[in-house]
Amino acid sequence: MDARLVSEFRSIVGDAGLVTGPEQLRTYECDGLTLYRVAPDLVLLPSSAQEMQAVVKICHRERIPFVARGSGTGLSGGALPIKGGVVISLTRMNRILEVDVPNARVVLEPGVTNAAITAAVAAHGYFYAPDPASQVVCTVGGNVAENSGGVHCFKYGVTTTYILGLEVVLSDGSLVRLGGKTMDRPGYDVVGAFVGSEGNFGIVTKITLRIIKKPETTQTLMAAFNSISEAGAAVSSIIASGMFPAGLEIMDRLALEAVEAAVHPNYPNCQALLLVELDGSEREVELLMEKVGPICKSCGAGEIRLAKSEAERMAVWKGRKAAFASVGRISPNYLVQDGVIPRTALPRVLAEVERLSAEAGLRVANVFHAGDGNLHPLVLYDHRIEGQEQRAMTLAEAILRLCVEAGGSITGEHGIGEEKKHFMPVMFSAADLNAMQRLRSAFDPYQLCNPTKMFPGTDVTFQGPIAYEPHPIEKAGLAQRY
Amino acid sequence: MSEARTQMDQAWTGLNAIVGRENLRPASTADAVDGMQPSGVIAPGTAQEVAEVLRYCNSAGLAVIPRGGGTKLWLGNRPQKVDFILSTERLNRVIEHAWGDMTATVEAGCKIDNLQRTLKEHGQQLAADPMRSEGATVGGLLATAESGTLRIRYGAIRDLVLGVEVALPDGSVIKAGGKVVKNVAGYDLTKLMIGSLGTLGVITRAVFRLHPIPAATATYTTLLPTASEASKLVLAILDSHLVYTGLQIRAQRADQVALDVRFEGIPESLDDQYAKLSQIAGGHRFERAGEVWTARQKLFADASGSVISKCSVLPAQIGLLCDAVFRQAQPAGVTATLVAQGTGVAEVRLDAAGLQPLVGALHGLREELDRLEGSLIVEQCPVSMKQELDVWGTLKDALPLMQQIKEQFDPARTLNPGRFVGAI
Numbered sequence: 001m002d003a004r005l006v007s008e009f010r011s012i013v014g015d016a017g018l019v020t021g022p023e024q025l026r027t028y029e030c031d032g033l034t035l036y037r038v039a040p041d042l043v044l045l046p047s048s049a050q051e052m053q054a055v056v057k058i059c060h061r062e063r064i065p066f067v068a069r070g071s072g073t074g075l076s077g078g079a080l081p082i083k084g085g086v087v088i089s090l091t092r093m094n095r096i097l098e099v100d101v102p103n104a105r106v107v108l109e110p111g112v113t114n115a116a117i118t119a120a121v122a123a124h125g126y127f128y129a130p131d132p133a134s135q136v137v138c139t140v141g142g143n144v145a146e147n148s149g150g151v152h153c154f155k156y157g158v159t160t161t162y163i164l165g166l167e168v169v170l171s172d173g174s175l176v177r178l179g180g181k182t183m184d185r186p187g188y189d190v191v192g193a194f195v196g197s198e199g200n201f202g203i204v205t206k207i208t209l210r211i212i213k214k215p216e217t218t219q220t221l222m223a224a225f226n227s228i229s230e231a232g233a234a235v236s237s238i239i240a241s242g243m244f245p246a247g248l249e250i251m252d253r254l255a256l257e258a259v260e261a262a263v264h265p266n267y268p269n270c271q272a273l274l275l276v277e278l279d280g281s282e283r284e285v286e287l288l289m290e291k292v293g294p295i296c297k298s299c300g301a302g303e304i305r306l307a308k309s310e311a312e313r314m315a316v317w318k319g320r321k322a323a324f325a326s327v328g329r330i331s332p333n334y335l336v337q338d339g340v341i342p343r344t345a346l347p348r349v350l351a352e353v354e355r356l357s358a359e360a361g362l363r364v365a366n367v368f369h370a371g372d373g374n375l376h377p378l379v380l381y382d383h384r385i386e387g388q389e390q391r392a393m394t395l396a397e398a399i400l401r402l403c404v405e406a407g408g409s410i411t412g413e414h415g416i417g418e419e420k421k422h423f424m425p426v427m428f429s430a431a432d433l434n435a436m437q438r439l440r441s442a443f444d445p446y447q448l449c450n451p452t453k454m455f456p457g458t459d460v461t462f463q464g465p466i467a468y469e470p471h472p473i474e475k476a477g478l479a480q481r482y
Numbered sequence: 483m484s485e486a487r488t489q490m491d492q493a494w495t496g497l498n499a500i501v502g503r504e505n506l507r508p509a510s511t512a513d514a515v516d517g518m519q520p521s522g523v524i525a526p527g528t529a530q531e532v533a534e535v536l537r538y539c540n541s542a543g544l545a546v547i548p549r550g551g552g553t554k555l556w557l558g559n560r561p562q563k564v565d566f567i568l569s570t571e572r573l574n575r576v577i578e579h580a581w582g583d584m585t586a587t588v589e590a591g592c593k594i595d596n597l598q599r600t601l602k603e604h605g606q607q608l609a610a611d612p613m614r615s616e617g618a619t620v621g622g623l624l625a626t627a628e629s630g631t632l633r634i635r636y637g638a639i640r641d642l643v644l645g646v647e648v649a650l651p652d653g654s655v656i657k658a659g660g661k662v663v664k665n666v667a668g669y670d671l672t673k674l675m676i677g678s679l680g681t682l683g684v685i686t687r688a689v690f691r692l693h694p695i696p697a698a699t700a701t702y703t704t705l706l707p708t709a710s711e712a713s714k715l716v717l718a719i720l721d722s723h724l725v726y727t728g729l730q731i732r733a734q735r736a737d738q739v740a741l742d743v744r745f746e747g748i749p750e751s752l753d754d755q756y757a758k759l760s761q762i763a764g765g766h767r768f769e770r771a772g773e774v775w776t777a778r779q780k781l782f783a784d785a786s787g788s789v790i791s792k793c794s795v796l797p798a799q800i801g802l803l804c805d806a807v808f809r810q811a812q813p814a815g816v817t818a819t820l821v822a823q824g825t826g827v828a829e830v831r832l833d834a835a836g837l838q839p840l841v842g843a844l845h846g847l848r849e850e851l852d853r854l855e856g857s858l859i860v861e862q863c864p865v866s867m868k869q870e871l872d873v874w875g876t877l878k879d880a881l882p883l884m885q886q887i888k889e890q891f892d893p894a895r896t897l898n899p900g901r902f903v904g905a906i
Contacts, residue, residue: 100796101721102717102720102721102797102798103796103797103798103826104720104797105796125721146666147666147670149664149666153663153664154663157637157641158664158666160670160673161637161641170883175879176879176880176883177878177879177880178880178883180855181796181855182794182795182796182826182855182856182857183629183638183794183825183826183827184627184629184638184792184794184827184857184859185794185857186857186859186874186875186877186903187874187877187880187881187884187902187903187904188674188677188678188682188884188887188903189627189640189673189674189676189677189678190674190880190883190884190887192640192670192673192674192676193669193670193671193673193674195670195673196666196669196670197669197670200669213720213721213722213723215723215725216723236582239584240582242605242694242695242696242697243694244693244694280725281723281724281725281751281754281755281758283750283751283754284725284747284748284751284754287748287750287751288748340660340662340663340664340665341662342580342582342583342585342661342662343582343583343584344580344582344583369664372662372663372664373583373662373663373664374664407660407661407662408660408661408662409660409662409664409665409666409667410667411665411666411667412662412664412665412666413664413666414666415666416666416667416668420667424667424668427660427667427668428657428667428668429656429657431654431655431656432656432657432658432668433668434654434656435650435654435656435658435671435891436668436669436671438890438891439669439671439674439887439890440669441886441890442883442886442887442889442890443883443886454668
């Protein structure tokens, strides 16, 4: 990057707000999706909305594309840098500005971690509901960009359910306030449109969100099944009985093996494990939980274990939340997908996944949010073996197509990003994608905000301005430049 | 023949060709919107036909007013132009009730009550209770983003919609979202369309997430002598572990404020909830209530001279809002009725002998709400009042962005011109 520009950026963010060293820049070359890597030319870490506006104004002036980045835990390559572009990190904007418990509102900067929000309000008996498994590390700004979900979103909803207001720097450097602390403000739901826009509409500098009261009690039940389809049938029966569980998770044999090796949650030994979490008033949870066991048994469950204390519950969920990382114990590499299907399609889709994986000669561990049909097939492979990585990618894509055919989605929570952008036409028509582009143009007509993501055919290498460096032959007077 | 007449004749011919003679009829005074009578009412039968109608009107410079059940046509500024009503009456089916997946796909013109009856067959419901549900349509509910008394537990209508199909003024039919609860593929156009008052496109179909119909329900009510005490009790309930599905304040005077609480669930747990409520209530005794959840709807009865507004504040400010309403109304000789939900969203009805006291009270109330950083939207009022004030209130720095969005989707302002915020 042009030294002139670098020093202009430096004058805004200071030495602490700039990363230029090649080794340090490499630490930003990918996010949680390590398959694609692009080292950025420069990383900026503004510490305020004013600094953010100033750096974006320079990017706007020079037409430099930029990629906003939280903790870089995203799984679709949304924070993958653009060659020749700039990464703008939000990690220095990490303060909680206001905690209003009586109104259940929190105002904070986007670099605050998801878990830190709950930590700030736990003493009052509140929590921030969308809980992605990466919550200890991931930032709420990233959650806003991806519309993150989590284990409890079947009952409690996803990020967009909780975001009331956003302060945003648009690609021309202007600052706008969208929404606010109160509900039903006049105008278009631009906050709702912004959440999940994967950094394409602008950079968030402040967030107003809702917290909710922790339920009186929570109980988690584990049921061991001989097959996934039996576990799936139990899920359907539980829901048909009129209950509304806070969490419903299924893990298959391979996932259980990995998790046991990594974090030893001491789960029952079985082909498929179902976790059912109920929360609410003590009386209601007691009464309903009494029904869950028999429902599971009627669907063929073997061992049933109930976790009542907070410590027991934490141990149960530790295993599930460590699932992705745990497969490192049983495979050198893995690809995870994020397809969603209608719940009733679960048995046949999973049977098909099994068939496809056998055909590809690869193992697939399955972990999924059974309540909302969000699958996380973990395709295991070894990149050292010739062709396996390619076969793994092909299998992962076949699973995604399966999800769309079954009436679902190609992404339940990880986002499109870099990884699935060429897949968008599988789910959306040209007219649908055109409508999305129109919305984007209203926010970012200059196409500077993370422009290589979300849509197919957007691969871009930003070329200039780069200072011209004469070739040694030219310097020696042996050649001329026209 | 005048040019306008020729243009209209051409329009009739063009539109007849799209929907068929029997689905295009001349308008009557009953079809007027804010006193402006359209030429005709078009009733397309498919999303494709809706889109073709829009494309035709778009290129002919005609203004289109989408209409479902026509229960909320008084919303918004006076339209700048009204040529045709586009009625969704023929798009009225429940297309699919996937009860195993707890979702339903419904055409926009389906009456809400019809939908609920169908869902009930499998013990499920759309957990929203909008007003006039026997006449209101699903599409209208989405376009106006009305929030009811169940919102405090189940979320706003935006949280209950998984996807929409929309016909755009350029003649395309697009889909946003999908049929599944977890879906982050692409931008959330569904959220954009909800509450957009038909100014970006006409919603033709929606997919809803459903909830089980509870086994039992019980409502209790108590009377408080001041708004401030009612507010304290609301906050205590919000901070408790009670699993209420409705929390409402009703007042016709500052010194008598009713507080309603609704519980749902299995009968044994309802008794337990009542016991806990009584503990929290301290000295105030809660009794079984009659029909209180239709209080908002009752505000709109015999309201031709009234002004009804949606006021939104923080939950902790509900008492302040209540006091502000009566403080503004009383000296001006205006009678006021307030129905507020525990979410901080309230409906306020004002009545007076003349227009000026009403306008004065409204301006005063809006000023107080601006100070509280809330909002006041005038929903229903005499048409002449729409010239005296902006029904939507000021928008500050988000308006240019919203104007850009309108420009992208409906640059010719075919849909509801002038009715939405900033006279979009």
